[in-house]
Amino acid sequence: MSNLLKENLKKQEKDGLSSNAGLNLSNLVFYNSGNATSTLSTTSTTIANAVVNSTSTSNISYSNSDTISDIRGINERLIRNKSNLSNSSSSKYTQSNKIFDNFSLDNLISPVENSDIEYTSDFGNEDNLMKIYNSSIYDYDEDNMSPYNLRKKYGNEDLTSSNWVKHRKHFFILSSAGKPIYSRYGDESKLSSLMGVIQAIISFYDVDNDEICCINTSTHKIVFLLKTPLYLVCVSQTNETEEQLKLQLIYLYNQILFSLTSVQLTKIFHDRVNFDLRNLLSGTEIYMDELSRKFSIDASFLLKAIRSFRIKNELRNSIGELLNTYRPKNILYGILTYNDKLINIIKPKKQNVHPLDIHLIINMISSTSFRSVESWSPICLPKYNSRGFLYAYVCYLNNYKLSDTEDSNSNTNTNLSSESPISPDSSKIMKTDVCLTLLSPDKNAFFELSNCKKKIEMIFNKNDILKNLSKIINKAELDIADFGIPHLRHVIYKSTKYLQFIETKRLPPYDEPSSYRRLLRSYKFLESKIHGYKKNLKFCYMLGKNELSLLWVRDDFELYASFSPFISKTIAYNDLLLIEKWFKKQDNLFITTSQVF
Amino acid sequence: MSGKNLLKAIILGDSGVGKTSLMNQYVNKKFSNQYKATIGADFLTKEVMVDDKLITIQIWDTAGQERFQSLGVAFYRGADCCMLVYDVNNMKSFETLDNWRDEFLVQASPKHPESFPFIVLGNKIDLEESKRQISQKRAMAWCQSKGNIPYFETSAKEAINVEQAFQQIARNALMQEADVPEFNFPPSVSLDAEQKQDQGDCNC
Numbered sequence: 001m002s003n004l005l006k007e008n009l010k011k012q013e014k015d016g017l018s019s020n021a022g023l024n025l026s027n028l029v030f031y032n033s034g035n036a037t038s039t040l041s042t043t044s045t046t047i048a049n050a051v052v053n054s055t056s057t058s059n060i061s062y063s064n065s066d067t068i069s070d071i072r073g074i075n076e077r078l079i080r081n082k083s084n085l086s087n088s089s090s091s092k093y094t095q096s097n098k099i100f101d102n103f104s105l106d107n108l109i110s111p112v113e114n115s116d117i118e119y120t121s122d123f124g125n126e127d128n129l130m131k132i133y134n135s136s137i138y139d140y141d142e143d144n145m146s147p148y149n150l151r152k153k154y155g156n157e158d159l160t161s162s163n164w165v166k167h168r169k170h171f172f173i174l175s176s177a178g179k180p181i182y183s184r185y186g187d188e189s190k191l192s193s194l195m196g197v198i199q200a201i202i203s204f205y206d207v208d209n210d211e212i213c214c215i216n217t218s219t220h221k222i223v224f225l226l227k228t229p230l231y232l233v234c235v236s237q238t239n240e241t242e243e244q245l246k247l248q249l250i251y252l253y254n255q256i257l258f259s260l261t262s263v264q265l266t267k268i269f270h271d272r273v274n275f276d277l278r279n280l281l282s283g284t285e286i287y288m289d290e291l292s293r294k295f296s297i298d299a300s301f302l303l304k305a306i307r308s309f310r311i312k313n314e315l316r317n318s319i320g321e322l323l324n325t326y327r328p329k330n331i332l333y334g335i336l337t338y339n340d341k342l343i344n345i346i347k348p349k350k351q352n353v354h355p356l357d358i359h360l361i362i363n364m365i366s367s368t369s370f371r372s373v374e375s376w377s378p379i380c381l382p383k384y385n386s387r388g389f390l391y392a393y394v395c396y397l398n399n400y401k402l403s404d405t406e407d408s409n410s411n412t413n414t415n416l417s418s419e420s421p422i423s424p425d426s427s428k429i430m431k432t433d434v435c436l437t438l439l440s441p442d443k444n445a446f447f448e449l450s451n452c453k454k455k456i457e458m459i460f461n462k463n464d465i466l467k468n469l470s471k472i473i474n475k476a477e478l479d480i481a482d483f484g485i486p487h488l489r490h491v492i493y494k495s496t497k498y499l500q501f502i503e504t505k506r507l508p509p510y511d512e513p514s515s516y517r518r519l520l521r522s523y524k525f526l527e528s529k530i531h532g533y534k535k536n537l538k539f540c541y542m543l544g545k546n547e548l549s550l551l552w553v554r555d556d557f558e559l560y561a562s563f564s565p566f567i568s569k570t571i572a573y574n575d576l577l578l579i580e581k582w583f584k585k586q587d588n589l590f591i592t593t594s595q596v597f
Numbered sequence: 598m599s600g601k602n603l604l605k606a607i608i609l610g611d612s613g614v615g616k617t618s619l620m621n622q623y624v625n626k627k628f629s630n631q632y633k634a635t636i637g638a639d640f641l642t643k644e645v646m647v648d649d650k651l652i653t654i655q656i657w658d659t660a661g662q663e664r665f666q667s668l669g670v671a672f673y674r675g676a677d678c679c680m681l682v683y684d685v686n687n688m689k690s691f692e693t694l695d696n697w698r699d700e701f702l703v704q705a706s707p708k709h710p711e712s713f714p715f716i717v718l719g720n721k722i723d724l725e726e727s728k729r730q731i732s733q734k735r736a737m738a739w740c741q742s743k744g745n746i747p748y749f750e751t752s753a754k755e756a757i758n759v760e761q762a763f764q765q766i767a768r769n770a771l772m773q774e775a776d777v778p779e780f781n782f783p784p785s786v787s788l789d790a791e792q793k794q795d796q797g798d799c800n801c
């Protein structure tokens with residue numbers, strides 16, 4: 001594009017705006033405002049402004065669905081006169097988010113030289129802090145809704161629905177041809193004009209071999225993840241940072257690979273650019289819906305770590321040993337979970353486990369009603385190998401008394417391989433929340449794995465594993481009372497070495513989803529401050545109306561905690577040291593030595 | 598093909614021939630005498646029934662004026678059909694149809710260019726006969742020479758043939774759709790192969 005053209009566009013845009021400001025805005029004009037008198041000189045393609053231009057048909061008033069004027073709202077939000085863009089080649093990145101203009105924690109943090117602990121030195125701006133809180137409070141009843149009901153409630157919204165624009169966080173997935181694939185809210189078909197707009201924005205930069213990453217407006221942040229043949233976009237008012245939102249888009253992208261593999265995704269669009277991917281993904285929307293929801297209410301995704309089940313080392317180890325002894329010949333992982341927590345995992349010696357893959361597996365288990373059946377499905381673990389499928393056998397284990405009581409008293413190390421599994425007395429079967437997942441590369445291995453599960457289930461029962469598990473389930477969750485620290489409300493402890501974390505039970509006020517969401521939001525804020533700060537920041541806190549939340553980061557751990565807002569930061573800081581000491585003494589938090597084969 | 602059907606339809610043609618007007622007439626049943634050049638692109642969505650199937654047409658209206666064509670190649674990517682529009686009262690707009698078609702085929706590079714679903718619309722037939730510069734015969738001859746492209750004479754103003762034209766292109770595009778790509782199940786992973794180790798691996 002020539003400079004002349006850009007000049008023209010600029011002129012056109014000015015003319016248009018002056019005469020038609022506020023009218024139907026349907027066309028997009030982007031121009032390089034910094035081009036002529038380059039203020040941001042570091043790169044050749046620094047785009048500082050994005051402008052929506054007004055255009056034809058302004059005297060037509062639209063009322064029915066999917067009209068130009070309906071897109072306007074989005075465009076206006078998407079691209080504002082004063083919005084700033086950050087793009088990959090731009091090294092200078094300015095943030096214009098109003099909240100952060102008014103209140104910058106950076107200003108409050110006074111770095112203490114030669115110390116690994118730094119904290120805010122001034123409580124001054126509490127009003128502004130409260131503003132952050134208030135702006136991040138959700139007023140939806142989403143948390144208590146099943147994904148099915150959620151779809152039912154919001155699934156038919158489109159650009160005209162007044163509620164649609166109000167959602168705090170949208171996720172869109174489209175093909176690089178601009179065809180809709182997924183929208184968190186609303187019917188993606190009806191949003192296809194919007195998808196076209198998104199594609200146009202992306203192509204505009206594509207022409208110059210540039211990539212758009214993020215648009216900041218005073219109210220919204222729009223983050224792009226370009227993974228040709230797919231584009232993923234998040235439009236958020238949640239105050240999460242670009243990095244945090246990008247990570248969420250990466251999760252959604254990996255969720256698609258989970259169902260398709262990268263090989264297939266590439267091949268499909270190589271064969272047919274215009275392919276409508278929804279036809280291959282149908283049935284997996286629920287995974288995306290659940291992920292989108294969990295980003296705001298589950299700390300695993302922020303922490304990039306696995307939630308572990310607290311259990312005595314001997315019990316954890318004997319579970320691992322049993323799993324390993326009775327495992328099928330040809331598997332990748334054997335995974336035992338309790339709800340969303342990992343009890344133990346067995347794996348090949350040379351193979352590591354990536355938390356992201358585990359998150360996708362746990363998301364699959366928890367999103368579907370596997371409860372009473374043995375399920376068998378092809379899945380792809382993107383971090384392990386994005387190119388091929390594995391087959392996942394998933395089944396919840398039953399707790400039962402063996403009908404043959406004599407047998408249960410006999411030597412527990414009986415070799416079972418020769419016997420056929422003893423059928424349990426059906427009247428005494430008790431379902432548990434303990435779930436066994438076995439991953440095999442062999443698509444015909446179902447019966448083998450199913451038999452193996454029966455064996456494991458039985459040997460677990462013989463050894464009272466399930467009984468012992470169910471006994472400690474109440475104690476497995478970390479209780480805030482364990483610390484004996486007054487005013488302490490919530491703690492998350494993450495081991496950086498093991499990439500696992502543990503969290504205290506959600507006691508009041510955090511038993512309320514909206515409060516917990518707020519807490520998580522404040523942790524996210526602290527996380528972004530710690531990881532976004534130039535100097536080696538180790539400690540950060542934030543005082544709000546509802547709580548005092550803190551984050552302390554060291555090489556081997558991250559410790560998040562929340563206190564009553566009425567205690568002083570000094571007390572909280574000293575308490576944090578005690579909490580850390582307490583954690584250091586525990587040996588039952590994480591899977592430290594998993595069984596390998 | 599199961600459940601969901603969405604067609605990406607691109608409208609091309611010289612500036613002022615009535616592309617935006619045709620789209621507006623089709624989707625909103627509205628017409629305006631005012632002319633505002635399209636800059637970049639306009640997007641509208643319409644749901645239609647074609648042979649008992651619910652189809653979503655995603656309409657990409659482009660800029661006829663060259664200086665406003667800033668969106669580049671990526672824009673045409675993955676189009677399912679293309680509408681070529683000219684003004685029957687404007688010779689030049691007819692003569693450039695060749696360019697628009699060639700340009701599209703180059704940029705979009707569809708798998709089977711010879712059978713790609715095009716449609717030609719001769720617009721503004723509501724104006725007096727005396728102004729007309731291209732006869733129906735001439736236009737149809739051109740369409741014939743390009744592999745039998747369907748031809749419609751339309752008026753965005755009077756809503757003549759607009760519905761029919763879109764219906765036709767949707768039907769033609771769906772016929773192309775019929776050759777569904779083979780679903781090749783990708784191979785299972787081999788456990789023996791060394792997997793590349795990622796940084797964020799868990800040490801458990």
Ligand SMILES: Nc1nc2c(ncn2[C@@H]2O[C@H](COP(=O)(O)OP(=O)(O)OP(=O)(O)O)[C@@H](O)[C@H]2O)c(=O)[nH]1
Binds near residue numbers: 611722751
């Ligand atoms: N009489 C008559 N006028 C028409 C018809 N269709 C469009 N017009 C007029 O022609 C002018 C141009 O129409 P547009 O639809 O904006 O043209 P366009 O092809 O979109 O032009 P660009 O956006 O510049 O590419 C407008 O003044 C319309 O009112 C028609 O069928 N009959």
Ligand SMILES: [Mg+2]
Binds near residue numbers: 618659660
């Ligand atoms: Mg136009």
